[in-house]
Amino acid sequence: MFKDYNMNQLVLPLDVEIKLQEHDIAFSIHQLVESIPTEAFAPFLQQTGCPAYHPRMMLKLILCGYTQSAFSGRRIEDLTKDSLRMMWLAQGYQPSYRTINRFRVHPLTKELLRQCFVQFRCQLVKEDLIAQEAIFIDGTKIEATANKFTFVWKRSIEKYEASLVEKSNQLYEELLQQQIIPAIEQEVETQLSITELKQVAEKLEEVVADYTERIEQSEKAQERKQLRSERKTPKQQWKQVNEWITRKQKYERDFAIFGKRNSYAKTDPDATFMRMKDDYMQNGQLKAGYNLQIATEGQYTLAYGIYANPTDTKTLIPFLDEIERRYFQLPQHIVADAGYGSEPNYEDVRNNRKCEPVIPYTHYRKEQSKKYQQDPFRTSNWMYDEELDTYICPYQQKVTFRYESTQEDKEGFQRTFRIYECEDCTGCPFREKCTKAQEGKSRKIKVNENWEQQKAYVRTKLSEAKAGTLYRQRKVDVEPVFGCLKANLGFTRFSVRGQSKVENEIGFALMAVNLRKYRWKRKSSSSSSFHTSKNRNHLMRFRFFVWTRTIYVPASLYVVVRINHIATLRTEFWYCPIGLPATFITFNICRLCCATFFTKLTFILCAT
Template identity: 65%
Template sequence: MFKDYNMNQVILPLDLEMKLQENDIAYAVHELVEQIPDEAFSAFLRDTGCPAYHPRMMMKVILCAYTQSAFSGRKIEGLLKDSVRMMWLAQGYEPSYRTINRFRVHPEVKELLRQGFVQFRCQLVQKDLIDDEAIFIDGTKIEANANKFTFVWRKAVERYSESLIEKSNAMYDELIEKEVIPEIERESPEQLSIKELSKIEEKLEEKVGEYNEKIETSADVTERKKLRSERKGSKQFLKQMKDFVLRKTKYENDMAIFKERNSYSKTDHDATFMRMKDDYMKNGQLKAGYNLQIATEGQYTLAYDIFPNPTDTRTFRPFLDRVENDSFKLPPYIVADAGYGSEENYIDVLENRKRIPLITYNTYRKEKKKSFTKDTFRVSNWDYNEEEDLFTCPNGKLLPFRYVSHRTDRSGFKREFKVYECEDCTGCPLRKQCTKTKDGTNRRIYYNTKWEQQKNKVKELLSDEKTGEIYGQRKIDVEPVFGFLKAILGFTRMSVRGKEKVKNEMGFAIMAVNLRKYTAMSAE
C-alpha cells in the first residue's frame, strides 16, 4: 500500500512557511533584516518609474542565497524558482539576475550592511553570546575577479617613464637645433608635460602640412622629390611625438591608479597582486586580490573592511578607525598576531585609544628559545650600564652612547634610535662573528628605547595568567571564520570588480557565515 500520489489532481497552494523547519536559516535572515530601521531604506525610494522591489526583500534574498553558497546572480535567480525558503522570503516575487546584480553593488547597500552588522551585534549581546571583553583581529587574502596576467608594476612604469622623459627632451632639443619648430614655453626644464608634448605635435603637423602644400603646388619634379625627402624627417618626428603623447598619458594614468601601491590589475584597478596561500605550484605566483580584515568575538564577525595593500601592519590603524566610527566602541583588549606588531600600532592602541594590546611581534617566539638567549653576540644579551649609558661587547670593549638618529618609514612614522659605537674594534678576534662591517670601522648599535619598552610590556602581558589566556583564544576565535568562509561556504573569489562593490559582496558573505553559525548554535 502506498501513500496517495496523483499528478493529475489539483492541489490548493499552501503557505510556504509551513514547509520550513523550526530552526531554518530563513527565519534568522528574516529576523535580522527586519531589525534594520526603516530610515536606512529611504534612499531607495523613487517618485517616478515602475515600482521597485522592496530593498528588504532583496536583502533577504541575497543573504539567504549566500548562506547556500550561491554567489552569482543567475544562481540566485534559479533558487527563487525552486527553493522553498527563497520563495517564502521573496513572497512569490522573482527578480531577474540583472536586478539582483544591480542591487548588491548599489552604493546605498553599504549602509544597509552596516546597519545589519550593528543589529546583529546587539542581538548577540542581548543573548549573552559575546561578553565585550576583547576583539580578535586578523586578515586573509581573497582573490579578485581579475585575469591572472593583467598586472601593471609600479617599478616598470617608473623606469619607462624616465626613459620617455629623456627621449622627449632629446628630441625637443634636436627639433630646436635643426629649426624644425620654434621654441615653446616650458613649465619645467626637467620634463615636458602632456600639454607641451601635444603643442609640439601640433607644430610638427603644421610643418608637415606646409610641405604637403608645397609638393602639391610645385610642378618641378626635382623640387618635389627634394621636398618629399625633407618632409620625411618631419613625419618621423611627428610619428614619434604622437607615440610620446600616448605613452605619457598612459604612464600618468597608471601612477594615478597606483596611489601608494606597487601594482594593479588591468581588469580590476582596485585589486593588488599578492601572494596567496593556495599556491599549488609552490613557485610564488602572484594573484590579483584584496586584503580582508575582520574583528571577531565568539567566532562571530562584528566588523570587516577591505584593503588593497597585502601587509597587515599598515591596515591595523585604519581598520580600528572604521570599527569605532561605524560599528561599536572598542573593548578593553585588542588581540592580534605578530603581523600587526609594530611601534606605530602599539602607540596607537596604548596612547591614542587607551586600550591594552595583546599583540605579539615578529621575533617574540624566537626570543624565547635557548639558542637566542644564549647567543653572546646578540645585543639584547650584552651587559648594559644604565648610569654611564654604555654596552659591553663579548670581548670586553665598551660601546658608549654617541648620538640620536631618526628614521621615517613609508607611512611617515618617525622612529628614534640611540646610536652606540665601540671605541676601537681594531684587531678584535671576535670581529667576524660580531659584525659584518668593513675593516677599519667600529661596531655600532642602533637601539630603539621606545620599541624595547613596548616589547617588554607585551612580554609581561602575555606572561600574565588572565591576559595570556585571552591571547590564547585568538586562534580558536578568528581563524575558524576564515576556514568556514573559504572551505565550507566556498567563497574564495570575488564575482564583482571595484573596491566598493567588493566591499558590499564581502559584507553579504561574512554575514552569511555569521547567520550559519548563529542558526547552528540556536538549534543546539
C-alpha cells in the same frame, strides 16, 4: 502495504511557512532584516517609474542564497522558484537575476549591510553570546575575478617613464640646436610635461606643413624630391612626439591607479597582485586579490574591511578607524597576531584609543628561545652601562653613543634612532660573526628607545594570565571564521569587480557565515517563545489542512477553493479538475488573529 499516494486527491497549497522546520535559517534571516530601522530603506524609495521590489525582500533573498552557497544571480533566481525558504521570504515574487545583481552591487546596499552587522551584534549582546571585553582581528587574501596575466607593475612603469623622459629631453635639445623649433618655457627643468610635449608637436606639425606647402608649389621634380627628403626627419619626429604624449598620458593614469600600491590588474584596477596561500600552480605566482580584515568575538564577524595592500601591518589603524566610525566602540583589549605588531600600531592603540594591545611583535616567539637568549652577538644580550651610556661587545670593547638619527617611512611615521659605534674593532677575533662592516670601520648599532619600551610593555602584558588567555583564544575565535567562509561556504573567489562592489559581496558572505553559526546554536538550544507561538499556529493550520482532505468530493464535481488572506488583502485561486459539474466552496482564513475559521460555506451546482 504502502503509504497513501494519490495524485488525483485535492490538496490545499497553504502557506509554505508551514513546511519549514522550526529552526530554519529563513526565520533567522527574516528576524535580522526586520530588525533594521525603516529609515535605512528610505533612500531606495522612488516616486516615479514602476514600483520596485522592497529592499527588505531583496536583502533577505541574497542573504538566504549566500547561506546556501549560491553566489550567482542566476542561481539565486532559480532558488526563488524551487526552494521553500526562498519562496516564503519572497512571498511569491520572483525577481530576475539582473535585479538581484543590481541590488547586490548598489552603493546604498552597503549601508544596509552595515545595519545588518550592527543589529546582529546587538542581538548577540542581548542573548549574552559575546562578552564585549575583546575583539580578535585577523586577515586573509581572497582572489579577485581578474586575469592573472593582466598585471601592471609600478617599477616597470617608472622604468619606461624614465626612458621616455630621457628620449624626449634629448630630442628637444636636438631641435633647439638645429633651430627647428623655438625654446619653450618649462615648468620643470628635468622633463617636459604633456602640455609642453603638445607644444613641441604643434611646432613640428607647422614645420611639416610648411614643407608640404613648398612641395606642392614647386614645379621641379628634383626640388620636390629634395624637399620630401628634408621633410622626412621632422615628420618622423612629429609622429614620435605624438606617441610619447599618448604614452605619458597612460603613465599618469597608471600612477593615479597605483596610489601607494606596487601593482594592479587591468581587468580589475582596484585589485593588487598578492601571494595567495592556495597556490594551485605550486610556483609562487602572484594573483590579483584583496586583503580582507575582520574583527570577531565568539566566532562571529562583527566588522570587516577590504584593503588593497597585501601586508596586515598597515591595515590595523584604518581598520580600527572604520570600526569606530561605522560599527561599534572598541572594547578594552585588541587581540591580533604578530603580523600586526609594529611601533605605529602600538602607539595608536595605547595612546590614541586608550586600549590594551594584546599583539606580539615579529620576533617575540624567537626571543623566548634559549638559543636567542644565549647568543652573545645579539645586541639585546649585551651589557649596558646607563651612567656612561655605552654597550659592552663580546670582545669587551665599549660601544659608545655618537649621534641621533630620524627616519620617516612612506606613511609619514617618524622614528628616532640612537647610533652607537664601537671604539675599536681592529684585531677582534669575533669580527666575522659580529659585523659585516668593511675592514677599517667599526660596528655601528641603532637603538630605538620608543620601540624597545613598547616591546617591554608587550612582553609584560603577554606574561599576564588574562592577556595570555585572550591571545590563546585568538586562534579558536577568528581562524574558524575563515575556515567556514572558504571551506564550508565555498567562498574562495569574488564574482564582482571594483572595491565598492567587492565590499558588498564579502559583507553578504560574512553575514551568511554568521547566520549559519547562529542558527546552529539556536537549534542546539531550547526553542524561543517566538518560535513556540509559530508552532502553535502551524498546528492549528495543519488540523484545518487534514480536515479539508477528509471532505468527500464526488467524481462528477469540479471543485474551486478560494482563500482570502485578510492580512495581506490578496486573493489566491487553486483549481482541481475532477469532473464536469462544479462545486464552489469559499473559505476565509484570517491571519491577523492567527486562527482558522469558516465564515461562509456555499455549494453551487453549475452545469457546463
